[in-house]
Amino acid sequence: MKNFPAELLTMKHKITFLASILFFVLFSLVVNAQTYVSLASGISKDVNNTNKSFYHIPVSLQWNPFKNKRTPFFFEFDYNIPFTCKSTGNAYTLNPSLPEKVTLQENIRSYIFIASMGVSIHLYTNKKWNSFYLNILLGICNQYFKIVYKNYDKANYEVLNPDIKLRSGGLVTSIAGIYNFKKSKHDMFLKVYLQSPPFQSTGDYVLSYKFVAPLQLTFGYKLFYNKRK
Amino acid sequence: MKQFKYLFISTILLFFFAGCAKRNFFPDADDPGLSLLTSHGYNVASNYINGQPYVNPFGFLSGNSLPFLEKILTNSAFDTLSLSWPIELNSSSQINNSMYQRISLLMPIPKSFTQNDFSSMSGTRLLNTNTVQIQSYFNSPSGVFSGTANVYFVKIGSDILNNSKYIKISGLFDGNIGDSILITKGRFDFEINADNLNF
Numbered sequence: 001m002k003n004f005p006a007e008l009l010t011m012k013h014k015i016t017f018l019a020s021i022l023f024f025v026l027f028s029l030v031v032n033a034q035t036y037v038s039l040a041s042g043i044s045k046d047v048n049n050t051n052k053s054f055y056h057i058p059v060s061l062q063w064n065p066f067k068n069k070r071t072p073f074f075f076e077f078d079y080n081i082p083f084t085c086k087s088t089g090n091a092y093t094l095n096p097s098l099p100e101k102v103t104l105q106e107n108i109r110s111y112i113f114i115a116s117m118g119v120s121i122h123l124y125t126n127k128k129w130n131s132f133y134l135n136i137l138l139g140i141c142n143q144y145f146k147i148v149y150k151n152y153d154k155a156n157y158e159v160l161n162p163d164i165k166l167r168s169g170g171l172v173t174s175i176a177g178i179y180n181f182k183k184s185k186h187d188m189f190l191k192v193y194l195q196s197p198p199f200q201s202t203g204d205y206v207l208s209y210k211f212v213a214p215l216q217l218t219f220g221y222k223l224f225y226n227k228r229k
Numbered sequence: 230m231k232q233f234k235y236l237f238i239s240t241i242l243l244f245f246f247a248g249c250a251k252r253n254f255f256p257d258a259d260d261p262g263l264s265l266l267t268s269h270g271y272n273v274a275s276n277y278i279n280g281q282p283y284v285n286p287f288g289f290l291s292g293n294s295l296p297f298l299e300k301i302l303t304n305s306a307f308d309t310l311s312l313s314w315p316i317e318l319n320s321s322s323q324i325n326n327s328m329y330q331r332i333s334l335l336m337p338i339p340k341s342f343t344q345n346d347f348s349s350m351s352g353t354r355l356l357n358t359n360t361v362q363i364q365s366y367f368n369s370p371s372g373v374f375s376g377t378a379n380v381y382f383v384k385i386g387s388d389i390l391n392n393s394k395y396i397k398i399s400g401l402f403d404g405n406i407g408d409s410i411l412i413t414k415g416r417f418d419f420e421i422n423a424d425n426l427n428f
Binding site for chain 1: 253265267269399
């Protein structure tokens with residue numbers, strides 16, 4: 001196949017090329033457009049913190065309210081129920097009758113809520129009408145980190161560089177690969193979902209944790225209403 | 230001409246805000262008015278004096294007030310290591326009404342004391358062998374009040390920045406001055422240029 005240098009491409013070629021891509025994308029999107037509500041759950045692991053492991057049970061609600069077949073957009077609401085992440089913190093005292101240093105167990109629970117709007121791109125359908133989609137989402141994420149030091153004698157000891165509770169968030173982007181199992185009434189699907197951490201700083205105070213970026217594997221049902229014939 | 234005027238004002242404002250220091254004070258939810266015990270070189274120190282929270286002052290251009298760490302030569306068998314910093318009441322409702330303006334922790338050290346000896350004090354708790362001094366310049370009674378102190382150097386570390394060695398000191402302290410002035414829940418986190426030390 002002959003390769004053309006970029007400078008030989010005329011404006012007409014470029015427009016044709018871009019129009020072809022646009023046509024392909026729009027065509028892909030239109031195929032996927034149906035009104036539905038889907039509910040999914042599974043397991044989630046954080047991929048942003050290297051020294052801690054935050055695990056969650058994600059509950060994901062997806063809603064496509066658009067009856068118009070040419071509207072490939074949907075809304076998604078995700079809530080991540082946390083498992084306790086265990087860590088340690090050292091505490092010190094001046095009280096001569098007490099050990100000068102103790103190691104405390106630190107429990108961190110990170111609650112995550114995301115409201116997103118996304119676009120669904122159809123990539124593939126097999127003979128059994130099972131299909132593969134790619135979802136791209138932009139949303140607002142709120143993350144709340146609850147910190148508890150177990151058996152902490154606050155009157156006598158001070159924790160060095162203690163973690164503190166944090167409630168913050170910001171914009172996030174997500175990408176999800178979905179394999180949809182076609183059923184007679186309601187579809188089932190398997191989803192792999194990766195979300196960025198919020199585009200926001202955790203503040204000036206140095207914490208031992210960072211915002212969570214969940215990598216989820218979920219299984220769910222897609223309940224159609226006003227299903228297209 | 231008008232555009233240049235706005236540009237000039239904007240540039241001045243930009244430099245002003247860029248030059249403003251950040252206040253490193255991280256409130257301790259369990260001890261109101263005090264900052265958390267940290268070891269990041271935040272240059273923040275806080276404590277209670279008779280239940281009132283005191284902190285090292287902050288200036289918008291200069292940042293948190295820095296401490297003095299020095300070796301004081303004496304005629305006795307031991308010299309004195311002094312760690313001192315200015316203090317003010319940490320209460321927005323009582324500005325300029327601080328009873329005390331400076332606190333010093335004085336610790337006996339050998340005559341041959343070096344920076345390496347100081348580094349080896351990391352993790353050392355010094356009980357009842359130290360002196361605490363608080364100074365009152367403006368209030369009555371004014372003067373220097375001395376008592377016994379406990380000091381715990383929780384962590385002493387060092388960093389090299391721009392070919393200079395910086396020592397990070399964090400720890401706890403308390404004191405008792407004649408049973409009438411009680412210093413409690415003291416904690417400090419300083420970063421000091423080792424080139425400026427006299428030992």
